Amino acid sequence: MNLFTDATVAEPEGAWGAVAAGAEYFIGIFQEGGNVLWSLMGGILPTLVVLLTAVNALVRIIGPEKIENLGRKAAQPGLIWYPVRYMVLPFLAVFFLTNPMAYTMGRFLPERFKPAFYDSAVSFVHPITGLFPHANPGELFVYLGIAAGITQLGYGLGDLAIRFLLVGLVVIFIRGIVTELITKRMMAKREGAAA
Amino acid sequence: MNSLLVKIGRGVGGVVGTLYQAGRDTVDTVIKNIIPFMAFISFIIGLVLVTGVGDLIANGIKGLAGSLVGLLIVSVVCAIPLLSPLLGPGAVIAQVVGTLLGVEIGKGTIPPQYALPALFAINPQVGCDFIPVGLALGEAEPETVEVGVPAVLFSRLITGPTAVVIAYFASFGMYS
Numbered sequence: 001m002n003l004f005t006d007a008t009v010a011e012p013e014g015a016w017g018a019v020a021a022g023a024e025y026f027i028g029i030f031q032e033g034g035n036v037l038w039s040l041m042g043g044i045l046p047t048l049v050v051l052l053t054a055v056n057a058l059v060r061i062i063g064p065e066k067i068e069n070l071g072r073k074a075a076q077p078g079l080i081w082y083p084v085r086y087m088v089l090p091f092l093a094v095f096f097l098t099n100p101m102a103y104t105m106g107r108f109l110p111e112r113f114k115p116a117f118y119d120s121a122v123s124f125v126h127p128i129t130g131l132f133p134h135a136n137p138g139e140l141f142v143y144l145g146i147a148a149g150i151t152q153l154g155y156g157l158g159d160l161a162i163r164f165l166l167v168g169l170v171v172i173f174i175r176g177i178v179t180e181l182i183t184k185r186m187m188a189k190r191e192g193a194a195a
Numbered sequence: 196m197n198s199l200l201v202k203i204g205r206g207v208g209g210v211v212g213t214l215y216q217a218g219r220d221t222v223d224t225v226i227k228n229i230i231p232f233m234a235f236i237s238f239i240i241g242l243v244l245v246t247g248v249g250d251l252i253a254n255g256i257k258g259l260a261g262s263l264v265g266l267l268i269v270s271v272v273c274a275i276p277l278l279s280p281l282l283g284p285g286a287v288i289a290q291v292v293g294t295l296l297g298v299e300i301g302k303g304t305i306p307p308q309y310a311l312p313a314l315f316a317i318n319p320q321v322g323c324d325f326i327p328v329g330l331a332l333g334e335a336e337p338e339t340v341e342v343g344v345p346a347v348l349f350s351r352l353i354t355g356p357t358a359v360v361i362a363y364f365a366s367f368g369m370y371s
Contacts, residue, residue: 052225054217104333118343126286171357
């Protein structure tokens with residue numbers, strides 16, 4: 001025999017009801033946050049761990065010092081070397097050396113190219129994360145944040161990731177050229193003032 | 196025969212060691228860099244979704260992030276030479292704004308093809324806080340740093356909006 005079958009608990013009313021509702025609302029924020037965290041940890045984190053491990057191993061096996069020769073070549077003047085200096089070299093530097101060690105590749109370039117190379121390389125540390133998150137694992141959410149919305153709509157991320165990477169390459173190329181020009185002007189002005 | 200065995204053993208040991216070390220590095224970054232940021236981002240998303248803050252932000256963002264002109268305005272503001280070094284550190288602001296935009300794209304407030312130009316609009320300040328250190332890593336002379344800092348900052352005023360325009364045209368045909 002169960003005495004409690006018909007027992008009902010009255011909904012809290014009045015002041016206590018308000019407090020209770022407030023508490024539920026308050027905890028609801030963190031429950032929602034917890035759900036998001038759970039979906040992130042269960043969704044992308046395992047893939048990320050495996051991908052990072054594989055690429056980290058690949059980088060170790062190839063050896064990042066291999067790209068130093070390219071750095072020396074990119075130092076040459078001439079139009080042909082522009083895409084090497086502001087597209088290929090930043091890409092490889094960010095891929096193999098990752099943020100922030102990628103900027104050390106600047107040491108092979110003459111002084112007048114260094115600001116432009118830095119600008120170019122640092123502008124690539126987010127576009128690369130769509131496909132190669134190992135290059136900048138601390139700042140993934142510039143891409144992942146926006147990508148989460150795309151996933152929610154039920155679209156695949158490949159299209160966005162590859163376009164982000166390609167447009168990124170074009171942008172860093174332009175940035176390199178523009179910054180090199182500005183640097184050149186400013187250096188000339190400075191020398192003019194000193195003389 | 197013996198030396199061959201030693202060679203093979205060493206080779207295999209080397210590869211396994213490398214893989215193991217790579218795994219160790221990965222777990223290190225995941226625990227130190229990725230999970231803490233996920234926790235922080237999750238809290239912000241929870242706050243945005245449950246409270247009305249989300250709708251407020253949505254209205255503000257909708258006008259800016261839902262059109263090319265709005266995105267250009269965002270990129271110019273982020274590229275202002277006095278602001279950009281302040282907005283840069285750790286890309287925290289870009290990441291938070293990116294997450295907020297992601298929420299709005301998911302809700303349908305912002306059309307998905309704007310994801311690509313938005314990625315560039317919220318980020319013309321990338322690395323602007325780090326120019327002297329970055330140049331020092333490249334073993335630049337102090338004179339180069341003096342010229343390089345303003346050169347990069349001013350360059351961003353031009354290339355920031357340019358990037359948004361390129362990304363806008365590159366986003367045609369995506370998710371539509």
